[in-house]
Amino acid sequence: MNFYVLSLIKAALVAVVLLTLCAYLVWIERKVLGHIQLRPGPYRVGPHGLLQPLSDLIKLLTKEGVIPANVNTFLYLLAPFLAVLLALTSIVVIPFGPEVEVFGVRTNLGLTDLDIGILFILAISSLGVYGIAIGGWASNNKYSLLGGLRSSAQMISYELPLALAIAAPLLIVNSLSFREMVMGQQGYWFGILPKWNIFAAPFPQIFSFLIFLIAAFAETNRIPFDLPEAESELVAGFHTEYSSMMFAAFFMAEYANIATICFVATSLFLGGWTPLWPAQYGSDFVPPILLGGAGLMLLYHASQALRTRKWDRYSFPVLGVVFLGLAALFLVPALKPVLVPLFWFAAKSGILIFTFVWIRGTLPRFRYDQLMRFAWTFLFPISVVNLLITGLLVALT
Amino acid sequence: MFDVPLFLTFAAIAVACAINLVLQTHPISSALSLVGVMGSLAVLYLLLGGQFIAAVQLIVYAGAIMVLFVFVIMLLNAGAEKRPSRRVLGAAVALPLLFTAAALGAVMITTQIPKTAAVKFGAFQLGGAASIGRELFTRYLLPFEVTSILILIAILGAIVLARKEI
Numbered sequence: 067m068n069f070y071v072l073s074l075i076k077a078a079l080v081a082v083v084l085l086t087l088c089a090y091l092v093w094i095e096r097k098v099l100g101h102i103q104l105r106p107g108p109y110r111v112g113p114h115g116l117l118q119p120l121s122d123l124i125k126l127l128t129k130e131g132v133i134p135a136n137v138n139t140f141l142y143l144l145a146p147f148l149a150v151l152l153a154l155t156s157i158v159v160i161p162f163g164p165e166v167e168v169f170g171v172r173t174n175l176g177l178t179d180l181d182i183g184i185l186f187i188l189a190i191s192s193l194g195v196y197g198i199a200i201g202g203w204a205s206n207n208k209y210s211l212l213g214g215l216r217s218s219a220q221m222i223s224y225e226l227p228l229a230l231a232i233a234a235p236l237l238i239v240n241s242l243s244f245r246e247m248v249m250g251q252q253g254y255w256f257g258i259l260p261k262w263n264i265f266a267a268p269f270p271q272i273f274s275f276l277i278f279l280i281a282a283f284a285e286t287n288r289i290p291f292d293l294p295e296a297e298s299e300l301v302a303g304f305h306t307e308y309s310s311m312m313f314a315a316f317f318m319a320e321y322a323n324i325a326t327i328c329f330v331a332t333s334l335f336l337g338g339w340t341p342l343w344p345a346q347y348g349s350d351f352v353p354p355i356l357l358g359g360a361g362l363m364l365l366y367h368a369s370q371a372l373r374t375r376k377w378d379r380y381s382f383p384v385l386g387v388v389f390l391g392l393a394a395l396f397l398v399p400a401l402k403p404v405l406v407p408l409f410w411f412a413a414k415s416g417i418l419i420f421t422f423v424w425i426r427g428t429l430p431r432f433r434y435d436q437l438m439r440f441a442w443t444f445l446f447p448i449s450v451v452n453l454l455i456t457g458l459l460v461a462l463t
Numbered sequence: 464m465f466d467v468p469l470f471l472t473f474a475a476i477a478v479a480c481a482i483n484l485v486l487q488t489h490p491i492s493s494a495l496s497l498v499g500v501m502g503s504l505a506v507l508y509l510l511l512g513g514q515f516i517a518a519v520q521l522i523v524y525a526g527a528i529m530v531l532f533v534f535v536i537m538l539l540n541a542g543a544e545k546r547p548s549r550r551v552l553g554a555a556v557a558l559p560l561l562f563t564a565a566a567l568g569a570v571m572i573t574t575q576i577p578k579t580a581a582v583k584f585g586a587f588q589l590g591g592a593a594s595i596g597r598e599l600f601t602r603y604l605l606p607f608e609v610t611s612i613l614i615l616i617a618i619l620g621a622i623v624l625a626r627k628e629i
Contacts, residue, residue, distance in 0.1 A: 186518060
């Protein structure tokens with residue numbers, strides 16, 4: 067098939083999935099946070115609040131977009147655009163699965179594969195700070211300005227440990243391209259333990275993984291490092307003056323950044339689309355068992371739904387049938403080679419994204435000087451030591 | 464197929480951003496124009512096959528150094544600079560001079576510099592990370608190390624100068 071047509075189809079698919087994922091990440095975050103704090107979370111719009119993102123979108127679209135007096139109008143409008151543009155760009159180099167054949171067309175699951183894939187991610191994420199910094203400055207508001215300042219200082223500081231944590235596994239996989247990186251992590255130690263980078267041969271990259279995750283929290287401005295928008299001190303930080311879709315753009319950029327950095331961590335450290343244990347021990351049957359189990363559980367609970375929760379009598383059977391249908395899809399031989407790698411990629415990234423929400427529900431916010439001291443006196447030295455040990459052991463073997 | 468239009472587009476953006484950099488009165492706008500120049504230069508490197516240089520240009524210049532510039536401008540809260548009032552006479556003298564200088568430069572370049580073969584997009588294949596790393600650590604090892612020591616000295620000097628009292 068024509069290269070351009072194929073690329074357009076893939077780009078449209080990825081864009082739709084990523085934007086829907088961003089919208090539903092908000093729902094997942096509010097729901098998980100709610101359950102962590104022993105409350106149900108969004109519950110009113112649709113069954114279990116499932117239509118909440120849609121109603122949020124309508125609310126934000128129909129709100130008046132205020133441009134305050136005395137702002138630098140051009141930069142004020144440029145900032146949310148830049149933020150969301152750069153957040154969505156990084157997705158192009160992420161590989162979601164191996165080369166597959168769908169309807170007679172051979173293609174890679176993923177948009178493109180650059181030889182400098184990981185450098186591309188670093189370049190785009192280092193530009194991402196401009197959206198926040200410009201937005202904070204152009205708002206002409208002292209809280210916004212402080213938020214923008216904090217964000218640029220924080221992102222420059224945490225980019226160093228992030229880059230050093232990325233460099234260590236690169237020494238082992240010997241490539242900058244994401245696809246080759248994941249290919250290098252295929253196979254199993256002793257036939258059972260996956261050869262992912264966190265279990266890699268001369269020096270397991272588990273420390274790099276932890277450093278990467280900590281720095282990723284700072285790069286995406288999430289709790290415990292969400293100083294740029296600390297609401298107890300800065301009202302809402304860099305987006306204090308923004309409303310309507312401009313605010314939504316910042317919000318979407320934050321969630322797209324979380325998704326991308328979790329995809330990068332999955333490809334770099336957790337073996338991308340490779341399963342947790344070999345296919346000959348039945349790892350291909352994990353998705354149908356999980357999804358089918360969820361479907362059966364929903365059907366069982368539908369038969370004894372609580373009288374007070376009227377929605378459940380309709381939503382449980384419908385969702386149960388949907389889950390059983392998904393489980394059946396994984397058993398179709400033609401679709402299996404496409405869906406199973408996608409499932410493993412989604413499962414690993416999903417666990418990482420859940421960790422982001424979990425940490426937000428667990429940890430308090432750092433103080434600003436603690437944040438800086440932590441980056442420069444703890445995280446940076448140990449990432450250097452980790453890189454040196456990895457380099458030495460790779461050179462010796 | 465898209466090489467020449469892409470080159471012309473990004474070359475035009477680079478020049479436009481560079482002119483804007485000089486014309487703007489506010490330091491933030493100037494700094495952001497400089498980011499635009501660096502971004503379009505990175506695209507030009509990419510078109511010529513210098514993948515690694517393009518990525519490093521974005522990471523180091525646009526992503527780190529310029530963020531520091533913007534940070535400092537925001538921290539000092541520098542306002543728009545005041546230009547002395549523009550004189551019609553000055554512009555009337557300067558514009559012809561500028562065009563003469565540009566024309567002279569163009570003539571010098573076309574006549575003095577020997578003709579070389581035209582650049583073919585995609586002909587240069589050694590711009591990847593692997594080949595640049597190999598060259599840096601074999602053929603250009605000495606200049607590479609000397610430069611890194613020079614930068615280290617500059618960093619130490621900056622720390623010593625910026626430190627208050629011991």
